[in-house]
Amino acid sequence: MKLKINNKQITGRAGQTILEIARENGIEIPSLCYHPDLEVQANCRVCAVEIKGRINLATACSTVAVAGMEVLTDSPRVRQARRTNLELIFGAHVEKCGHCSYFYDCELLKLSRKYKVPINRFSDRKQGRRTYRFDQAVEVDGTQCFDCRNCVTACARQGINYLEVVGSGINQEIRPTRDKSIACVYCGQCTLHCPVAAAQEQGNWSAVEKILSAKDKIVVAQFAPAVRVSLGEEFGLPVGTNCEGKIYTALKRLGFAHVFDINFGADITTMTEAEEFMDRWRQPQAVWPLMTSCCPSWVAYAEFYHPELLPHLTTARSPHIHLAGAIKTYWAEKKKLDPKKIVVVSIVPCTAKKYEAARPELKWQKRKLVDYVLTVREFAYLIKKHNIDFRNLPDSDGEKLFNRGSGAAAIYGASGGVMESALRTVAALLAATGRTKPSGSTEHSPDQRLEFKEVRGLAGFKEATLVLNGRKIRLGVVNGLGNFSRILPKLQKYHYIEVMACPGGCLGGGGQPIPTTAAIRRKRWESLYNIDKNRLMRRAHENKPMLAYYARIKEQNLGARLLHTKFTKKRNPILTSSVDKRKLPFAF
Amino acid sequence: MSKTANILKKISEAGLVGRGGASYPTAAKWAAVKAALKNKKPGYIIVNGAEGEPGVKKDAYIFHHHAAAVINGVYLAEQFFGADKIKKIYIFLNREYYQLYSFSLKTVLADRPYEALGEKTEFFIKPDRLTYISGEETALLNLIEGKKVEPRRKPPYPTEQGLYGRPTLINNPETFYNVSLAAQNRYEGKRFYTISGLARRPGVYDLPANLTVEEILRQTGNYPAKAFFVQVGGGASGEIFNDEQLSVPAEGAGSIMIYDKKRTDWRKLFKHWLSFYQEQSCGQCAICREGSYRLRELMNQKQFNHKLFDEVVQSLEDTSFCGLGSSMAAPLKSYFANVKN
Numbered sequence: 001m002k003l004k005i006n007n008k009q010i011t012g013r014a015g016q017t018i019l020e021i022a023r024e025n026g027i028e029i030p031s032l033c034y035h036p037d038l039e040v041q042a043n044c045r046v047c048a049v050e051i052k053g054r055i056n057l058a059t060a061c062s063t064v065a066v067a068g069m070e071v072l073t074d075s076p077r078v079r080q081a082r083r084t085n086l087e088l089i090f091g092a093h094v095e096k097c098g099h100c101s102y103f104y105d106c107e108l109l110k111l112s113r114k115y116k117v118p119i120n121r122f123s124d125r126k127q128g129r130r131t132y133r134f135d136q137a138v139e140v141d142g143t144q145c146f147d148c149r150n151c152v153t154a155c156a157r158q159g160i161n162y163l164e165v166v167g168s169g170i171n172q173e174i175r176p177t178r179d180k181s182i183a184c185v186y187c188g189q190c191t192l193h194c195p196v197a198a199a200q201e202q203g204n205w206s207a208v209e210k211i212l213s214a215k216d217k218i219v220v221a222q223f224a225p226a227v228r229v230s231l232g233e234e235f236g237l238p239v240g241t242n243c244e245g246k247i248y249t250a251l252k253r254l255g256f257a258h259v260f261d262i263n264f265g266a267d268i269t270t271m272t273e274a275e276e277f278m279d280r281w282r283q284p285q286a287v288w289p290l291m292t293s294c295c296p297s298w299v300a301y302a303e304f305y306h307p308e309l310l311p312h313l314t315t316a317r318s319p320h321i322h323l324a325g326a327i328k329t330y331w332a333e334k335k336k337l338d339p340k341k342i343v344v345v346s347i348v349p350c351t352a353k354k355y356e357a358a359r360p361e362l363k364w365q366k367r368k369l370v371d372y373v374l375t376v377r378e379f380a381y382l383i384k385k386h387n388i389d390f391r392n393l394p395d396s397d398g399e400k401l402f403n404r405g406s407g408a409a410a411i412y413g414a415s416g417g418v419m420e421s422a423l424r425t426v427a428a429l430l431a432a433t434g435r436t437k438p439s440g441s442t443e444h445s446p447d448q449r450l451e452f453k454e455v456r457g458l459a460g461f462k463e464a465t466l467v468l469n470g471r472k473i474r475l476g477v478v479n480g481l482g483n484f485s486r487i488l489p490k491l492q493k494y495h496y497i498e499v500m501a502c503p504g505g506c507l508g509g510g511g512q513p514i515p516t517t518a519a520i521r522r523k524r525w526e527s528l529y530n531i532d533k534n535r536l537m538r539r540a541h542e543n544k545p546m547l548a549y550y551a552r553i554k555e556q557n558l559g560a561r562l563l564h565t566k567f568t569k570k571r572n573p574i575l576t577s578s579v580d581k582r583k584l585p586f587a588f
Numbered sequence: 589m590s591k592t593a594n595i596l597k598k599i600s601e602a603g604l605v606g607r608g609g610a611s612y613p614t615a616a617k618w619a620a621v622k623a624a625l626k627n628k629k630p631g632y633i634i635v636n637g638a639e640g641e642p643g644v645k646k647d648a649y650i651f652h653h654h655a656a657a658v659i660n661g662v663y664l665a666e667q668f669f670g671a672d673k674i675k676k677i678y679i680f681l682n683r684e685y686y687q688l689y690s691f692s693l694k695t696v697l698a699d700r701p702y703e704a705l706g707e708k709t710e711f712f713i714k715p716d717r718l719t720y721i722s723g724e725e726t727a728l729l730n731l732i733e734g735k736k737v738e739p740r741r742k743p744p745y746p747t748e749q750g751l752y753g754r755p756t757l758i759n760n761p762e763t764f765y766n767v768s769l770a771a772q773n774r775y776e777g778k779r780f781y782t783i784s785g786l787a788r789r790p791g792v793y794d795l796p797a798n799l800t801v802e803e804i805l806r807q808t809g810n811y812p813a814k815a816f817f818v819q820v821g822g823g824a825s826g827e828i829f830n831d832e833q834l835s836v837p838a839e840g841a842g843s844i845m846i847y848d849k850k851r852t853d854w855r856k857l858f859k860h861w862l863s864f865y866q867e868q869s870c871g872q873c874a875i876c877r878e879g880s881y882r883l884r885e886l887m888n889q890k891q892f893n894h895k896l897f898d899e900v901v902q903s904l905e906d907t908s909f910c911g912l913g914s915s916m917a918a919p920l921k922s923y924f925a926n927v928k929n
Contacts, residue, residue, distance in 0.1 A: 042741060042873070043873045044874050045874050045903075045907040045909070046874075048906065056906050056908075057906040080903070081906045084899045084900055085907060088875065088879060088903075091882065092878055121896060148874075165736065168717075168736075169867065169871045169880075170871070170877055
């Protein structure tokens with residue numbers, strides 16, 4: 001199908017919208033509410049274009065192109081309409097740019113500059129709006145929201161429907177539902193799809209900045225598996241670039257005393273989880289399926305919506321909690337440091353980890369194990385704010401006592417990765433029992449089985465059957481909470497189920513850089529599996545420093561306090577709201 | 589020729605167009621629904637009779653005087669699609685019209701040959717708020733479905749995927765009335781005009797559709813002696829004409845509102861329109877929600893910022909999600925062009 005955009009002949013496929021075709025051909029059409037993850041809403045009206053023969057302008061995001069169409073994306077009429085609409089939208093967005101962690105990436109701000117939008121002709125009409133905070137993880141700031149509803153749609157896509165549009169016209173507000181049977185699970189997909197950071201993580205960056213300058217603290221950082229393949233996007237590096245080495249350097253330049261890789265923690269998690277799997281495997285009356293629990297958002301979901309499933313969740317803690325435990329005990333001891341002085345900051349692609357870190361059962365000597373949690377976005381903001389030239393940073397390395405983990409740890413960042421990591425170790429543990437009976441083509445000699453490709457991929461729901469040790473293991477992987485309902489009716493069919501709240505797993509997490517789209521998730525995904533492929537050590541149980549720590553904990557009988565956790569049925573999450581009374585000056 | 593094809597031919601030959609305001613050819617709409625219903629589950633018919641625009645009262649007049657003809661038009665539609673192809677008929681009325689006219693409509697529906705039609709007809713009363721927007725076809729569908737009252741993205745059009753995703757015919761009562769006339773070869777090319785404001789004989793008149801505004805005013809004895817201007821096609825969305833521009837037909841919903849030129853304070857008038865739009869804006873799209881509010885706000889400024897006002901009006905016309913948002917521009921622009929010097 002041929003059409004003309006800005007008087008240039010262009011070919012598109014039938015059914016594509018003008019916006020899709022234009023972007024594929026490198027023609028920039030600005031947009032705010034459009035997100036390829038979500039159904040087209042066409043409510044910001046910023047992507048308006050002129051189509052020859054039509055009286056009014058049309059929104060490029062919602063208009064399907066037809067052969068012979070002649071489109072102008074940058075005519076004076078289009079530019080004027082765009083400028084006006086941006087100005088109107090700005091009037092519904094109280095500028096908090098001076099202390100907004102989205103400052104460097106804000107699309108609204110960029111477009112306002114590009115189109116030279118006058119921003120002082122209209123008063124801020126949303127000055128008195130409420131900010132709703134969901135526990136310690138996520139917030140929706142009504143003063144910054146311009147009602148595009150992406151958060152509502154993203155929440156619905158997760159199958160939660162916690163956010164609602166209430167009221168009409170200028171009195172419209174995005175608000176948490178009053179339906180007590182619905183709870184926020186802190187996944188942060190609303191924040192990932194918000195074009196103006198009205199829905200955003202509850203920021204900890206300024207607290208971290210403050211503590212970094214405290215004299216009597218040893219502030220250490222640990223970063224999660226999926227951070228290394230996404231952070232580079234914030235600095236214009238190709239999507240999927242592994243920035244591991246630069247991350248160490250950046251964190252040290254920000255003032256962190258020591259830097260750890262949560263991949264090491266992931267190996268602890270794998271070991272703990274694989275052992276739990278083996279325990280159940282050996283019991284004739286074991287509770288099946290075993291379900292993963294390293295996704296705090298999924299845990300929150302299970303605790304609220306399906307408390308009956310809690311006995312199925314592995315009691316293994318999540319990687320950053322595991323590693324923080326190792327830092328505050330084992331490492332502190334080896335380094336002769338006072339654990340009370342150690343402040344652990346997690347850099348994660350997740351908003352729910354903020355909530356998880358504050359869970360009362362995850363404390364050590366009455367203190368939080370992880371003191372602060374930063375999303376990838378907050379981390380990038382700090383790097384930019386401190387004028388660190390991330391692109392040109394040299395690589396460096398972290399704390400030597402703990403390593404960068406196995407390949408199995410790297411793939412924790414992808415849906416199916418946690419399960420595959422555990423299976424690698426389970427297979428080896430089974431082989432060690434010496435009861436392997438390979439027979440038939442579907443069976444593998446367990447100690448040789450390294451890759452479990454059947455649980456990989458970005459499909460919403462995956463299932464597979466393995467034969468290990470002569471017994472069938474049925475596997476199910478839920479990729480995105482919105483797909484959980486697909487597995488629920490047939491739960492009993494499985495032995496092992498992995499659930500990740502965010503589409504793609506942590507690589508598509510609520511704390512990842514904006515934008516995060518299917519194409520971007522795919523690139524991050526490839527990169528994670530490349531890291532795995534290129535590691536010499538690819539299985540958790542081959543990680544000797546980890547095994548040393550693991551053995552030590554067992555020896556000290558601290559397993560229950562440092563390796564395992566527990567889950568409890570939850571009522572509605574803590575919801576707070578407030579009105580910001582400060583008059584905020586606009587600051588560029 | 590079959591009876592059903594015959595009615596479509598008659599509608600087509602009579603040149604009937606939708607009388608809700610958009611003047612879409614009725615035959616094309618009916619044919620589209622008919623085609624969409626082929627091999628599909630049954631669809632719906634909706635009588636959109638909840639006039640929400642100021643200055644338009646002709647649906648009330650039609651219900652009052654021609655209830656039987658309107659029902660006959662609906663009946664003809666149902667027959668045309670096939671009774672088994674129509675699951676339900678909704679008669680959409682505002683509270684006032686329901687109180688006044690539902691009885692006579694129900695009476696007609698209880699009689700031969702409409703009993704079966706009456707069985708599956710339901711009255712749907714419009715909520716008091718968001719009266720204007722719920723007249724928009726797709727917002728009306730959302731209202732009946734219990735969703736937020738907002739227009740849907742088009743395509744798909746209601747003729748293909750309307751109420752609950754099924755093909756749906758939505759017509760104004762006047763359109764159904766005209767269908768009834770056309771079926772009996774009695775349609776004379778007339779339409780209903782609502783005349784109000786500075787009128788000596790305000791009311792609803794049944795006159796030829798091709799008359800000019802001036803002819804309508806003179807024939808009904810409403811041509812004012814004072815200096816005046818008119819708003820044609822709706823008391824909110826209608827275009828403004830001065831007394832030298834009256835050789836145009838009265839389009840849209842066929843209303844003519846007469847204003848006293850000397851005594852009309854344009855700022856008050858603009859505030860009146862804009863307050864209406866601000867209240868009626870559903871809030872879905874940025875330009876209508878923010879635009880109506882900001883234009884209203886601009887009216888309060890001592891120094892009227894004409895340039896900014898024009899920019900917003902133009903963007904409303906160009907980029908609104910639905911027809912109601914873009915229609916806001918018509919009175920504002922034409923007032924400046926035709927009346928205010």
